[in-house]
Amino acid sequence: MIGPSITVRRQRLEGLQKFLIDHHQIIKDALYSDLRKSPQEADLTEIGVVLSEIGCALKNLDNWMRPRRLRLPLSYLPASASLVPEPLGSVLIISPWNYPLQLALAPLVGALAAGNTATIKPSELAPATAEILSLVPHYVPGVSVVLGGVEETTALLTQDFDHIFFTGGGAVGRIVMEAAAKNLTPVTLELGGKSPTWLDSSVNLGAAARRIAWAKFINAGQTCVAPDYLMCPPSMVDDVVAAINNAVHAMWGKNPQDSHDYGRIINDRHFERLLALKPDAISDRNDLYVAPTVFAAENTTHDSMSEEIFGPLLPVIGMELAEAIEYVKSGPKPLAIYVFGREAKKHFVEQTSSGAVGSGVALLQAGATGIPFGGIGASGMGAYHGKSSWNTFTHMKPVISKPLFPDTLRMIQPPYSPLKTAIIHMVARIENTWGSLARRGRRELSEGS
Known part of the structure; x- marks a missing residue:
């Protein structure tokens, strides 16, 4: 060893x-x-x-x-x-x-x-x-x-x-x-990168909002795999913002700064960076506190969409499912995609590429020993x-062993007589036939189960 x-x-x-x-x-x-x-x-x-x-x-x-x-x-x-x-x-x-x-x-x-x-x-x-x-x-x-x-x-x-x-x-x-x-x-x-979240009316809004709020604002939003922004049908934007704010209040109170369970921004530089993305966010520079901030963003050109937020700001953008999928596909491959929608999961899994997909849940894949954690493309390599x-x-390390006797390799080594040539052709046909039979057997076994 x-x-x-x-x-x-x-x-x-x-x-x-x-x-x-x-x-x-x-x-x-x-x-x-x-x-x-x-x-x-x-x-x-x-x-x-x-x-x-x-x-x-x-x-x-x-x-x-x-x-x-x-x-x-x-x-x-x-x-x-x-x-x-x-x-x-x-x-x-x-x-x-x-x-x-x-x-x-x-x-x-x-x-x-x-x-x-x-x-x-x-x-x-x-x-x-x-x-x-x-x-x-x-x-x-x-x-x-x-x-x-x-x-x-x-x-x-x-x-x-x-x-x-x-x-x-x-x-x-x-x-x-x-x-x-x-x-x-x-x-x-x-x-990391900008991990998107999709939410639609096919799921319970209150339950989904609580899971999204927890995944986003744990560690004051400073999580590489946190929901970075949320997309939903335009008619739902106001209700989604209200539901996530309600979930924030339920977990961290009306003033999260007073909560013993809510974290702080790591340093002044990151504090200033976040305030530059959302100047009207409730904050306290002396305490490095930025409040959980959920807001309706008019479109994807908002300042908060220009970089990974990595903090407690959650823009909510109204768009239809097809547009949301195309928007995700147009950017770098994210570390995760979170989907809260019964039919939407299939579309995101099949039409987009990401490190992982969470359906009905966010963040949990990052802590499970049985799930490989890693990105793809700009969000990382390896797991x-x-x-x-x-x-x-x-x-x-592959290790191959073959006894010196019987020396079967002589049958495929030069000089190539007609007999050796025939053996080489026969071996190739046998390997091809055996491989096809093995693949067919595995397929039938899989279909039978």
Whole structure:
């Protein structure tokens, strides 16, 4: 076996688990300091997600590490083949500030399970959480944490890692990919974009509004996979705005600034950026507070539609379903599309491309160990969570074995006599016939089930 044994991998995962348990309260305090994240939200969206990833890896590691037998063509016999998993080597994880614990440690789980060593570069914009993450190496051998800002990140990108896992914005993602190309280092890019939501009259407006409001305004809207804007039939715009505002009041009160469950904007720069998109949003600069703001946008030329909002602003735009689909198709492929409409789901799934589709729900795909999480096109490349994380950090090495005797390969090696030529043609016909029969059998079996 290349890389650490299953015992060592388990010990490292259990060490990470112990780190989270030992520092449970301190982590929550750090998240509150950085983002005013409530203890419940810290458990739900940060600590709990990582613990679930660890539990999934510990449960399935035996199976994941087992070599996989492969089928070979009849003409190869006698022979055998398998896929043998091996670690990539040393990986770099560059994590963002919006979910500073989860987005540093969830990919780390996959890296450790796959047998790699790892360097974590947490965001300097969430300093309290970054400081706590610097304790991870005391619990997990083979892990290092580098604190600092742009200078330190730039220096790391010059190093020869075997894989780079980056979560953040598209602009920095391009810089990471360009740096990785110099060493031919493969990358996973978890980016973002403007994830659209569709809502129509075929669903219960109140229930849909509550799910949309929660997914949008959790973490004060600073979620890469949050609903970025909402489209609905023009006749529904006012009712949709009112219903989502009602849902906001039900969850965070008439004045969310007073709620212990509502977060804050990460820093002054992002505060100013959001106010530039919506100057009349209720806000408090001293508290880095921007209220959940749901508003009717006249059309797609509104300032808030020019970039990923990444904050608690939700424009609602009136358009018909066909126009909505064409609008989504005309832009970069989003990280997610959310659909609240009985017939609309089929159209969005079949006619648009995105990292994921949520029907009747938003955000949940980002925290499930059984669902690969990742983008497509401008919203990212590669996926992780659960088995997908292990796949990302593993090389599946083909191993083929064939005995020297009987030496059947002589029948297809030069010099080519008439007999050998006939054998080669016969083998090609047999393989083609066998493949057709196998495909037909699988199709009939599938149709029968």
